[in-house]
Amino acid sequence: MNLPRLLSGLMALLLVFSPELLAQAGTGNKYRVTTKMEMPGMGMSMPGQTMEVCGAKNEPSQSLVPADKNCTVRDYRVTGNKTSFRMVCTGRDALEGTGEFEMVANGYRGKMDMMAEGERMVMRFEGTRIGDCNYATESPQAQGQAMAAKQCKQTLSEPGASAWLLSSMFIGPNAVCAADKPRFCAKVTPLADNLRDLREAEAIDALGRKSGQPGYLWQGLEGCGLQRKTVLAKACDRAESTQDMQFFGEMCPDRLPQACSRADALKLPEFVAGFCPTQAQALAGAHCVSRGFTADSANPYSAFCNAFAKQRLRSGREAPDSEATEQDESSQPVETEGKKPSWRDRLRDVIGN
Amino acid sequence: MARSPARRDRQLKRRRHDGRRALLRLLVIAAAWLASSAWAQGLAVPEDAFPDVARAYWVEIDGRPAWAGASSDRLPMASLTKLMTALLIVEGADLEATVTIGPGTMRETGSRIGLRQGERAKARDLFLVMMVRSANDACRALADWHAGDQARFVQAMNARALRLGLRNTRFADACGHDAPTQYSSARDLAVLARAALAQPEIAAAAQQLEHRFATEGGRRFHVRATNALLGRFDGAKGLKTGYTPGAGRCLIALAERDGVQVLVVMLDARDRWWDTVGLLELAFDEARARPKP
Numbered sequence: 001m002n003l004p005r006l007l008s009g010l011m012a013l014l015l016v017f018s019p020e021l022l023a024q025a026g027t028g029n030k031y032r033v034t035t036k037m038e039m040p041g042m043g044m045s046m047p048g049q050t051m052e053v054c055g056a057k058n059e060p061s062q063s064l065v066p067a068d069k070n071c072t073v074r075d076y077r078v079t080g081n082k083t084s085f086r087m088v089c090t091g092r093d094a095l096e097g098t099g100e101f102e103m104v105a106n107g108y109r110g111k112m113d114m115m116a117e118g119e120r121m122v123m124r125f126e127g128t129r130i131g132d133c134n135y136a137t138e139s140p141q142a143q144g145q146a147m148a149a150k151q152c153k154q155t156l157s158e159p160g161a162s163a164w165l166l167s168s169m170f171i172g173p174n175a176v177c178a179a180d181k182p183r184f185c186a187k188v189t190p191l192a193d194n195l196r197d198l199r200e201a202e203a204i205d206a207l208g209r210k211s212g213q214p215g216y217l218w219q220g221l222e223g224c225g226l227q228r229k230t231v232l233a234k235a236c237d238r239a240e241s242t243q244d245m246q247f248f249g250e251m252c253p254d255r256l257p258q259a260c261s262r263a264d265a266l267k268l269p270e271f272v273a274g275f276c277p278t279q280a281q282a283l284a285g286a287h288c289v290s291r292g293f294t295a296d297s298a299n300p301y302s303a304f305c306n307a308f309a310k311q312r313l314r315s316g317r318e319a320p321d322s323e324a325t326e327q328d329e330s331s332q333p334v335e336t337e338g339k340k341p342s343w344r345d346r347l348r349d350v351i352g353n
Numbered sequence: 354m355a356r357s358p359a360r361r362d363r364q365l366k367r368r369r370h371d372g373r374r375a376l377l378r379l380l381v382i383a384a385a386w387l388a389s390s391a392w393a394q395g396l397a398v399p400e401d402a403f404p405d406v407a408r409a410y411w412v413e414i415d416g417r418p419a420w421a422g423a424s425s426d427r428l429p430m431a432s433l434t435k436l437m438t439a440l441l442i443v444e445g446a447d448l449e450a451t452v453t454i455g456p457g458t459m460r461e462t463g464s465r466i467g468l469r470q471g472e473r474a475k476a477r478d479l480f481l482v483m484m485v486r487s488a489n490d491a492c493r494a495l496a497d498w499h500a501g502d503q504a505r506f507v508q509a510m511n512a513r514a515l516r517l518g519l520r521n522t523r524f525a526d527a528c529g530h531d532a533p534t535q536y537s538s539a540r541d542l543a544v545l546a547r548a549a550l551a552q553p554e555i556a557a558a559a560q561q562l563e564h565r566f567a568t569e570g571g572r573r574f575h576v577r578a579t580n581a582l583l584g585r586f587d588g589a590k591g592l593k594t595g596y597t598p599g600a601g602r603c604l605i606a607l608a609e610r611d612g613v614q615v616l617v618v619m620l621d622a623r624d625r626w627w628d629t630v631g632l633l634e635l636a637f638d639e640a641r642a643r644p645k646p
Contacts, residue, residue, distance in 0.1 A: 310638070312627070313403055
C-alpha cells in the first residue's frame, strides 16, 4: 500500500473546503486542527499532526465533508450539531468509508472510518478556533495560489533562458502560470538567436526526452510562436556562416552530407572527425593511422588526427591495431629512431581502401 | 534483591540489541568516513569507459580519476619502473657527482646507449639518458652506484613503494626487466607518477626531446626521447614509456592545457599512441565541459 500517498490525499481532502466558499472573501476563523490516524488491522497508529487552517466564517457544516472530483458523498444526514455521511472515492486513491463530525462551542471534531486497499484506517480530527484570519489571503486555496504565483515569479527571475525547463507551467491547458506567459516568452525566445544556448538547451532536452519527458524546449518555443523548423533553418544558416560547426554538426543533420563534402580537415578538424565519418575514415587512412603516430613529427593533419583518435574511442574502436608491428623499444639501437613499417595494408583491411 | 532469570535475560537481550545498534551506527559512520576519505585521496573507483584500450589503464584530470579499467590488477610495467629509480636518485644522490660504470652495467640488455666498463660520466647525464631514452645501461649504472649493487637498490625501491602506499607494486629489477616479482598496477603507477612529478628534476627530464653529453673520456652521445607525444601532442609534458615482451606497450602520459593537467597510465596498450591521444583529448573535453567553480 502506498501509505504516504494515501495519507497526503486524505489530509488534502480534509483541508479543502467546498468551492462555493471561495467567493466568501473576508475575515475567517483560524483553527488549530489536529489529525490522528490509526490502522487497527496493522496494530499501528501514526503520530498526531497539528496545523493551522483558515476557514470561512459561518461556514456550513457541509464544508467539512471532504470534496474531491473522484469522491461521491452519500447518505448525508444532519441531526442537530452532528453530521454523518458515507463516501466512496475511486481512481488512484480509491477508498470507501463513513464520516461523522459535530460542531462544538469553539470548533468541531469528528472521525472518518475508511477501507482502502484492504486496510482499515480511522482518522480522527479536531479543530479548535484560535482566532481570526483573513480568509481571502490565508485559506488553503489562497495560500496554494500564492505559492504558485511565487513559483512562477521565481522561475522567471532566474538568470538566462533556463525557464524553458518549466515551460509546462506557462504554456498549455494546465499552465498554472498562464498569466505570466508574456514574460516567459520574453525570457525564452532569445534562445532562438543564441547558438550556444540553443545547442545546450537541446542537449539537455534530448536527455529528458530519452527518459520519457515531453520536449519542454520546443513546447516552450512553439508556445511562444516560434516554429522549430523555422528556428533551426535560421540557426543552421548562421552556424554555417559563422563556422560554429559544433552547432551545425549536432543540430543540422540534414545539411551534413553537403557540408562534409566541402569541409577542409585542416581548417575544421573537429568537425570532419566528429560529424563526417566517411571523409574522416578516408583522411585518417591517408594521414593518421596508416602512417603510425611516430611516422611524421610535422604532420599538417595532426589536429585532425588527434580529433579522429578521440572520435574513434568515443564511437568504439574501429581502427586497426596500428602498433602491433612497431619495433620493440628494448631491441632498438638507442641513438637512432627505428624505421617504421607501413600500416597501410593493415588499415585497408579495416576501412576498405 | 536478586533479579529474576527472565528479567536478566531481557536485560541481556536489550544490551545485545543496543550493542548491535551501536556497532551498526559505527559501521555506517566508518563507511561514510572511508568513502569520503577515499574520494579526498582521489582513490574512488572511476568508470571503465574504454575497456579495449589496454589491459589496464587509468586517466585522471587534475588529480581526480576520470576513467579506469583493471586499475588494481598487478601487471608487469617494464620501463615505467624507471620512475621509481629516478625518484630514489633525485631524492638521495648528488646529480653532479661522477659515476664509474661497473660490470653490472655491461650485463644490461634491451634499450642501451653502449656504456663501457670503467667509463666515467656525470650522474645527471646518466639520469637524463635513463629518463629520455629509457636506457637500461644508464639506469643500472645509477642503481649500482647509488646503493652499491642492484639488490640493495631494489630493496630501497620496495621500501619507497611502501611509503607511497603502493599496495600492488613490487620491484625485482631497477630498470623494468620482466620478473615474477616485478609488477605494479595502473593506479599505483599514477600515484608514483605524481610523486615523481613533484620533483622538478624529473618533471623537467620527462619533457626533454633529446639529450647530448660526453663521458669524461670524451665519447659523445646523442639520444632522442622515446615518448612520441613530446613535440607532437599539444601540451605534452612527459612522462615515461615502457616495453618488454611480458608487459607489452606501456606509457604514462602527462599533458597540460589551459591549466588543466591530464595523466594517463596504460599497461599493455593495444595502440599506445593513438589511444593515449584519444584519451587525452577526451579528458580535456571533459574538463572544458565541467562547471567552473
